[in-house]
Amino acid sequence: MRTVEMLHRSGVGVAPSRTIREVAGVMEQAGVGSVAVVDGDRLVGIVTDRDLVRRVLALGLQADARVDFVMTTPVITVGADDSLDVAFGLFATHGLRRLAVMRDDRFVGMLTIDDLLVSVVEQLGSLAKPITAEILFAQRDPAVPVVL
Amino acid sequence: MRASVGDRIVIHGHRIGEPNRDCEVLEMRGHDGAPPYLVRWGDNGHEALFFPGSDAFVEHYEHTT
Numbered sequence: 238m239r240t241v242e243m244l245h246r247s248g249v250g251v252a253p254s255r256t257i258r259e260v261a262g263v264m265e266q267a268g269v270g271s272v273a274v275v276d277g278d279r280l281v282g283i284v285t286d287r288d289l290v291r292r293v294l295a296l297g298l299q300a301d302a303r304v305d306f307v308m309t310t311p312v313i314t315v316g317a318d319d320s321l322d323v324a325f326g327l328f329a330t331h332g333l334r335r336l337a338v339m340r341d342d343r344f345v346g347m348l349t350i351d352d353l354l355v356s357v358v359e360q361l362g363s364l365a366k367p368i369t370a371e372i373l374f375a376q377r378d379p380a381v382p383v384v385l
Numbered sequence: 386m387r388a389s390v391g392d393r394i395v396i397h398g399h400r401i402g403e404p405n406r407d408c409e410v411l412e413m414r415g416h417d418g419a420p421p422y423l424v425r426w427g428d429n430g431h432e433a434l435f436f437p438g439s440d441a442f443v444e445h446y447e448h449t450t
Contacts, residue, residue: 241448244438244439245438245440246399246436246438246440247396247436247437247438247440247441248434248435248436248438249434249435249436250433251433251434260430262430262431263426263431263433266397266406266426266427266430266431267396267406267433267435268396268398268403268406268428272433273434275434320387331400344421344434344436345420346436346438367419380391385414385448
């Protein structure tokens with residue numbers, strides 16, 4: 238499966254010149270915990286709700302500051318057509334919770350570790366289905382005829 | 386996904402009890418109606434770029450010029 242197929246949630250982006258207050262408003266209205274910071278077509282950073290707590294509230298930074306002042310950059314990315322194995326590797330190597338998914342050097346969405354966990358659970362569920370059925374609805378196999 | 390200026394994009398709630406959200410398409414930044422879109426959340430909400438995922442669908446409106 239490709240990473241782009243796992244983008245269950247829409248992505249949201251803002252310009253680097255937007256204020257922290259505006260970005261917090263976008264997060265609230267869009268119902269997202271992270272936004273991509275996009276300059277023209279170029280992804281330049283990511284800001285999460287956790288960043289707003291740690292880098293703004295905790296440090297007493299003004300909400301009128303530009304968002305690129307508190308964004309995380311550079312951004313670890315994964316290709317839209319890369320396999321999920323690549324994404325698993327990046328999450329594990331970098332200790333991330335989110336990966337920016339790119340196509341032709343353009344941001345297309347945010348892959349979260351939750352998306353992958355849901356996929357793993359679904360796969361485990363489909364694996365367990367025949368075993369569960371066997372336990373709950375046990376049937377005796379017909380006896381094998383004995384040929385003398 | 387293809388959208389036009391003035392269309393409404395609806396995003397399904399992700400948790401039980403979470404209402405759908407919606408935004409209005411103000412500009413198309415991709416080619417031929419493709420994403421991303423510059424959108425406005427709510428009636429007087431903030432503007433942002435929107436990169437649709439599988440949780441979103443477009444409500445097209447007839448546009449008169």
